Amino acid sequence: MGRSASSARRSLTRRELLRRTGRTAAGVAAGLAAANAGRWTGLETAWAAAPAPKTGGTLTISQSVDINTLHPWTGTLNVWKVIKTNIYDQLSYQDPVTLEFKPKLAKSFEWTDGNTGLLVTLPAGVRFHNGEALTAADVKFTLDSIRDPKVGSWLRGFIAPIMDVQVLDDTHLKIKTDTIENQLIPAFAYVDIVPRSQGTDLSRKTPVGSGPYRFVEWVPNDHVTLQRNPRYWNQAGAGYVDRIVLRPVTELQTRISQLLAGDVDLVYDFSLIEVPRLRADRRVELAVVPPVDQMFVMYLNMRKPPFNKVEMRQAMGWALDREGFIKNFMAGQGRVDNSPFTPKHWAFDPRTEHAYSYNPDQVGRLLEKAGYPKGQGLTFSLLTPAGYPEFTQISTLVQATFASIGYRPAIEEVDIGQWAARLNQSRDFHAAVDYPPRGSADPALTYAAGLLFPPNAANICGLTPEAIPGYVAALHRGATTLARPARSVAYFSVQELWLQSLPGPIFCHRSTAHAALPSVKGFVPHPAFQQSFAGVWLAH
Amino acid sequence: MTKYLIWRSLSVIPTLIGVSILVFLVTYFIPGDPAQILAGTEATPDVVAGLRHQWGLDRPIYVRYALWAANAARGNLGESYFSHMTVLQLVATASRVTVELALLALLVAVAIAVPAGIISAVRPGSWFDLTATAVGFGGLSIPGFWLGIMLIYVFSVYLRWLPAGGFTPLASGLVPNLRSMILPAIALGTFASTQFMRYLRASMLEVLGADFTRTARAKGLTEPIVLVRHAMRNALIPFVTVLGVQMGYLLGGTVITESVFALPGIGRLVLNAILNRDYQVATGIVLLIATAFVLVNLVVDLLYPVLDPRVRLGRPTTSP
Numbered sequence: 001m002g003r004s005a006s007s008a009r010r011s012l013t014r015r016e017l018l019r020r021t022g023r024t025a026a027g028v029a030a031g032l033a034a035a036n037a038g039r040w041t042g043l044e045t046a047w048a049a050a051p052a053p054k055t056g057g058t059l060t061i062s063q064s065v066d067i068n069t070l071h072p073w074t075g076t077l078n079v080w081k082v083i084k085t086n087i088y089d090q091l092s093y094q095d096p097v098t099l100e101f102k103p104k105l106a107k108s109f110e111w112t113d114g115n116t117g118l119l120v121t122l123p124a125g126v127r128f129h130n131g132e133a134l135t136a137a138d139v140k141f142t143l144d145s146i147r148d149p150k151v152g153s154w155l156r157g158f159i160a161p162i163m164d165v166q167v168l169d170d171t172h173l174k175i176k177t178d179t180i181e182n183q184l185i186p187a188f189a190y191v192d193i194v195p196r197s198q199g200t201d202l203s204r205k206t207p208v209g210s211g212p213y214r215f216v217e218w219v220p221n222d223h224v225t226l227q228r229n230p231r232y233w234n235q236a237g238a239g240y241v242d243r244i245v246l247r248p249v250t251e252l253q254t255r256i257s258q259l260l261a262g263d264v265d266l267v268y269d270f271s272l273i274e275v276p277r278l279r280a281d282r283r284v285e286l287a288v289v290p291p292v293d294q295m296f297v298m299y300l301n302m303r304k305p306p307f308n309k310v311e312m313r314q315a316m317g318w319a320l321d322r323e324g325f326i327k328n329f330m331a332g333q334g335r336v337d338n339s340p341f342t343p344k345h346w347a348f349d350p351r352t353e354h355a356y357s358y359n360p361d362q363v364g365r366l367l368e369k370a371g372y373p374k375g376q377g378l379t380f381s382l383l384t385p386a387g388y389p390e391f392t393q394i395s396t397l398v399q400a401t402f403a404s405i406g407y408r409p410a411i412e413e414v415d416i417g418q419w420a421a422r423l424n425q426s427r428d429f430h431a432a433v434d435y436p437p438r439g440s441a442d443p444a445l446t447y448a449a450g451l452l453f454p455p456n457a458a459n460i461c462g463l464t465p466e467a468i469p470g471y472v473a474a475l476h477r478g479a480t481t482l483a484r485p486a487r488s489v490a491y492f493s494v495q496e497l498w499l500q501s502l503p504g505p506i507f508c509h510r511s512t513a514h515a516a517l518p519s520v521k522g523f524v525p526h527p528a529f530q531q532s533f534a535g536v537w538l539a540h
Numbered sequence: 541m542t543k544y545l546i547w548r549s550l551s552v553i554p555t556l557i558g559v560s561i562l563v564f565l566v567t568y569f570i571p572g573d574p575a576q577i578l579a580g581t582e583a584t585p586d587v588v589a590g591l592r593h594q595w596g597l598d599r600p601i602y603v604r605y606a607l608w609a610a611n612a613a614r615g616n617l618g619e620s621y622f623s624h625m626t627v628l629q630l631v632a633t634a635s636r637v638t639v640e641l642a643l644l645a646l647l648v649a650v651a652i653a654v655p656a657g658i659i660s661a662v663r664p665g666s667w668f669d670l671t672a673t674a675v676g677f678g679g680l681s682i683p684g685f686w687l688g689i690m691l692i693y694v695f696s697v698y699l700r701w702l703p704a705g706g707f708t709p710l711a712s713g714l715v716p717n718l719r720s721m722i723l724p725a726i727a728l729g730t731f732a733s734t735q736f737m738r739y740l741r742a743s744m745l746e747v748l749g750a751d752f753t754r755t756a757r758a759k760g761l762t763e764p765i766v767l768v769r770h771a772m773r774n775a776l777i778p779f780v781t782v783l784g785v786q787m788g789y790l791l792g793g794t795v796i797t798e799s800v801f802a803l804p805g806i807g808r809l810v811l812n813a814i815l816n817r818d819y820q821v822a823t824g825i826v827l828l829i830a831t832a833f834v835l836v837n838l839v840v841d842l843l844y845p846v847l848d849p850r851v852r853l854g855r856p857t858t859s860p
Contacts, residue, residue, distance in 0.1 A: 066621040068816055069578060075592075076580030152575070152591035205623045219813065221804035222707060244760035249705060249802040253689050257704040258802075261696040275692065393699040417572030418815045424576055424588070434581070450583055500590055 020224035027148040051523060057538040058243040060264045062255045066221050066248035071203035073153035078529040081190075082268065083224055083246060085530050086239075088192030090211030091120065091139070091184050096526040099292065099344070101441045105134075105193060105210075109185055111482075118175040118184060119168075126233040128195045134233075136173040141196035142166040143175070151200050157188035157457055158449045179480045182487070183444035189530055212239040212534040223247045233401040240522070240537035242387060250537040257517055259284055265538070266516040266523065268531070271389075275513050284515045291335040291509035292342050293367050293440040299423065299432045299504045303462035306380055307430060310501060313371035315363045316431065317356035317505040319401040320394060324358070326508055329393045331510035338496050340439045340446050342509055347357060347443045349492040355499045364405045375407025380430035382411045385419035391433040392525045394507065398431075425459050432460075439509060440527055443481035443491045453503055459501040468501045549705050550839050552834055559830045562614065567819045573597070574621045574817040579749060592785065596623055608823070611629075613753040615825035627824030630809060637707055637806035640690060641797065642726065644721050644789040646783065648729030649736050656733075657740030661748060665709040672737065679734035688800035705802040728794065732786050739782055743775040750774075 063082070069075040072084050089105040103109060108123040143165045146153045160179035175184065198208055207215040210233065213226035232238040250257045252271055258264045260283055278286050284535035298316055300307040307313055317338075326334035326488045338355040341348040345497065364374070372378040382395040388432040395411045402409055409431075414422070422428045423425045439445045448456060453463050465472045472496060514525050522535040542606070547632075566631030575591035576583075592598045596607070599719040611618060617627035656676075696704035708720040747753060748771050756770045811822035 067810065070623070074578055076578070088588065091742065149584075149586045149590045150594070151577060152583075152587050152594060154587060156587050157582065157584050194804050203622075218623070219633070219804065220625070221634070221808045223639070234644075247706060247802065250808075251685075251689075251705075251800050251802070254692060254705045254800055254802055257689075257692045258706070261692075261700060261704040263696070263704050330637050368700045415572070415815055417574075417721075417815060418570075420576050420581055421572045424581055424585075425573060426571075458581060460581070 013445070015455065018199045039355045053240050053535075053537040055240050055242070057241050058245060058538075059152050059241040059266065059520070059533065059536060059538060060236075060245045060247065061266045061268050061533075062247050062249045062258055063268055064248070064252075064270070065250060066253070067224065067276075069203050069219065070205070070207050070215075070218060071208060072194060072209070073155055074150060075141075076154050076494050078269065079246075079248070081174060081529045083226070084192055084207070084209070086213040086226060086244070086533055087211045087215050088194070089126070089134075089205050089211050090191055090193065091532075092186035093439070094186070094526070094528055095191050095531075096528055097160040099527070101189060101442065104189070106188070111180055114175070115450045115482075116177055118177065118181075120173050120175060122171045122173075123221070124171055124231065126210055126263050127231060128208055128210045129229060130195065130197075132195050132197060133170075134193065134195070135170040136167045138169075138196050139173055139193055140167050141394040142191060143199045148200070154186045155187070155190055156189055158445070160448070172226055181484055182442055182482075183448050186445040187449070198321050202304065208261060212237060212532075213244060216243075221248060221318075237534050239261065241533070244533055245428050256515075259517065260401065262517065265513065265520050266536075268514050269529075270515065272330040272513055275331045278513075278515050283517070285463045285518055285520075286460075287510045287514045287516075287523065287525045288333055289476075289525045289527045290342075290343060290344075291333065291511045294435045294437050294511070294512070295337065295340055295439050295509045296321060296390070296433060296435050296507045297504050298394070298398070299429075299434060300399075300458045300502075301427060301430055301461060301505055302467065303427060304430075305370065306370065306378055309370045311501040312368045312372075313505075314356075315366035315370070316398070317499075317502050318359045318366070319398045321358040321397055321401070322370065322508050325394060325397055329390060330510060332514065336507075337509050338506055339498060340506060341443070341495075342439065345440065347478075347488060347491040347505040349495040350490070352495050352499060356502075356505060358401075358402050360404055363401055367407075372407070375405050378402075378407045378409075380409050382409055383419060383422060383429040383432040384411060384413050385416040386413050387416065390435070390510070394433045408487055424458060427462070435510065437528055443487070443494075447475055447494070448479070454455065463503045467503070468497050471497045473500075541542070545842060546547065547589050548838065552838055554704060555834055556831060557609075559834070560827055561605065562607060563826045563830065564608065565601075567823050568604075569600055570814075570815045570817065574819065577816050578622060579610055585807045608820075612824075612827065617827065618814075618820035620821045622817050622818055627828075628819055631722070631806070631825060631828060634804060634809045636709075636826075637803050638794050639793060640721060641724055641803065641805060642787060644725035644768060645729035645732065645790050646787055647799075648725050649732035649786070652733035652738030652781070653740055656742075657737040658744055658767075659773075660737070660741045662767065666820050669741075672741075675738050676821065678732040681732050682730075684727055684731060685800050687730060690795060691723045691727055692800075693777030705800070707803045722802060724797050727800070728790060728797045735786070736779070736782070740775065740779050743778055744771060747771045747775045783859070 025172050028220050063079040065077065065079055067075065067077060067080045067083065069080065072088055091106040093103060094101050100217045105122065105126070107123050110119045111117070112119045121141070122136060122139065128134055143162060143511065145161060146159060147162060148153050149156065161177045161184060162175055164176040166176065168174060177184070192209060195203065195208055198205060211230055212232045214229045216225040216227050217514060218224045223238040226244040228242050247440050249258065252274065255270060256274060256278070260281070261269045275286065275288060278284055298314050322336045326332060326336065335342060339348060339352040349455050367373065367375060367378070382399060384391040386393050392411065392413060399409055399411055419432070423432055431467050438449065453459060453461060474490045474493040474497065476489050478494060480492065512525065512527065516523060519538055519540040520536060520540050522537050524535065525531065573592070575588050575595065575597060579591055595849050596604060608618065620628045620630065625733045656672045660672045663669055695702045700720055702755055706720060708716040710717045753766060753771055756766045794805055795811055797803070798805040798807040808826050810822065813825065
């Protein structure tokens with residue numbers, strides 16, 4: 001990404017961008033909705049298009065759970081991502097409508113040194129909430145800290161290709177790599193820049209960032225309060241509302257009631273099953289984000305029978321009635337897919353579109369081929385976490401398909417802590433549904449840090465390079481080549497190889513839904529939860 | 541007597557040690573790992589290992605217990621792996637909500653149960669008695685979370701009289717505080733009120749048929765005086781005992797009500813601690829509760845000799 005291009009982009013203020021984004025969002029959504037009629041609904045209201053924003057007021061937002069840490073680099077919950085996106089600045093951000101990654105705190109990114117160094121230029125005059133100046137040294141401190149395994153950041157894998165970070169002066173730094181690494185700029189959207197004076201033991205400290213809102217307090221199980229940063233370095237991106245109060249409310253019906261009663265202004269991310277009901281309610285406005293980022297995947301443990309056999313993994317690809325699931329359990333707010341990407345994404349391979357669908361007869365044939373005729377001798381279970389109804393619903397539909405053939409796998413419902421430990425640590429599972437994110441990101445990041453297969457070190461399924469010859473090489477080509485056509489070819493190859501071996505079937509993408517009072521203006525929902533509220537204002 | 545007091549007081553120590561070992565082991569053997577939960581599924585194994593080391597979770601169980609027990613003995617129950625607030629801090633904040641909720645629920649339960657129970661007993665078989673009995677059985681059958689959601693729909697969404705969940709602390713004013721607690725108190729108190737009502741009705745019926753009530757009437761006392769001075773006073777004695785027991789149940793039964801009404805009380809704190817495998821918080825709270833029970837039992841045992849001389853003198857309390 002060159003300097004001139006980014007400076008041209010900078011001539012458009014963020015505020016103008018948000019306004020235009022809102023209009024574009026409505027337009028794009030309407031167009032896509034028409035193109036995918038019956039499959040999903042786009043943004044339904046042009047909230048961002050309202051004129052003459054007002055300042056002041058308190059925006060009260062309901063979230064589904066409480067945060068569990070104040071550490072910007074270790075907390076993984078979406079609710080925390082939403083909050084910290086407003087407290088901290090990140091070098092880049094993903095445009096919520098075009099889904100492209102663009103500079104945010106950084107003025108520009110430029111590959112130099114024969115494509116082994118990424119030059120990052122920062123603006124001058126940026127200050128943290130504690131008054132300290134934000135310089136290249138703080139960015140270096142942040143990146144180096146995340147790379148340190150002792151810090152315990154889940155983002156370590158995101159920026160793993162970094163070999164060294166060199167500070168050139170206060171506003172320039174160079175990030176050294178072995179070669180071009182396409183995952184880095186998208187990964188920077190997740191990296192919150194922290195003052196080096198704070199050290200790395202950040203979970204014990206009040207968060208100090210440089211974002212449009214500063215942290216005020218966290219009362220566990222009750223609320224998090226943010227206050228507008230009046231000295232935000234980028235006035236065009238400064239917030240409108242004075243305070244943001246985010247309340248964790250676990251009960252879905254209570255969340256919706258709070259909105260209908262006017263006790264909260266915005267319900268952020270609620271169950272899709274409530275979409276038809278709220279769409280019909282004139283007291284609220286609804287935003288359904290197109291299904292582009294989060295996808296439903298079934299992890300299959302390749303380390304042991306029966307999923308060490310490719311026929312069994314392929315059988316799982318044919319076992320789910322995806323259309324039925326989307327229609328009956330997600331109120332139609334999803335899209336059937338076999339790829340991490342959707343047709344809107346440049347890396348989407350159209351040949352994946354109908355690779356697997358619902359076909360119980362095919363499941364029966366593959367079982368026979370795998371040595372389990374009519375399910376005889378077959379033993380496996382489906383592991384699901386309690387509190388995630390969609391996971392259980394998928395597991396139940398798959399269970400029904402196998403039962404129709406002759407074997408009924410058990411569904412093991414355990415709490416989320418046990419589920420995570422069995423997937424990541426003891427590997428004590430056969431098959432498990434998950435909904436990993438980043439289907440809308442750059443494929444280099446999607447594969448490195450979205451899906452939990454190699455090159456992601458989590459490697460839940462136990463996939464080895466030998467299991468899919470050519471797969472790792474194609475991934476590497478895609479991640480280290482700049483030319484988009486060459487990258488498309490590489491990622492098409494990745495998707496096709498994946499579908500042949502099928503370490504984990506990708507079933508579909510899901511939408512996300514938000515609802516607000518009509519007085520909430522300027523809200524542009526982010527498909528990957530990098531949610532900024534800086535453009536939101538209250539009309540009353 | 542002194543020997544008994546010393547022996548009984550000292551017996552608390554092994555009990556508490558036993559409880560602490562049990563609580564620690566139970567949390568240890570629950571599958572799951574706070575480091576994995578915090579780091580998420582996308583974290584690399586070395587990152588999870590780093591967090592485990594940082595929190596001392598990679599040490600042998602006996603070392604972890606010894607460190608924890610030594611700190612607990614000094615009144616330090618540790619801090620949350622996640623929020624890094626101390627357990628005592630978290631409990632102090634959350635218990636205000638839970639205790640207030642339980643007290644208000646008890647008030648609601650008594651306010652419903654006492655008049656309903658007395659009128660039903662005074663007019664047995666009347667339309668009021670039959671209605672109260674039917675409503676009482678209904679109250680026992682209605683799940684608390686359903687009643688809570690219905691109350692929210694009626695009083696918050698449609699009538700807009702009261703907030704639909706959330707807690708306003710007393711520091712923000714008595715009225716806002718009570719407004720935030722009325723619906724949860726009704727939801728929690730309704731179930732208890734039906735039990736109270738049935739108990740009080742039975743107790744009153746027994747007292748109204750007793751000899752001393754008949755004597756009071758024979759003396760020519762008016763019915764209200766018989767009812768208030770003689771019947772009610774006697775019927776309320778066992779009722780108060782039941783209230784005390786029920787208060788404990790109300791304190792322990794707030795989890796669902798706190799979740800439905802989004803109240804930051806002890807119930808949600810414990811639930812989240814267990815789900816997050818926040819061992820320090822879960823263990824600390826369970827130990828605090830266990831300690832409270834042990835100490836209450838100790839006080840009761842120490843009071844026996846004061847109340848019953850036979851215990852003091854070491855004589856059997858029942859006939860052979």
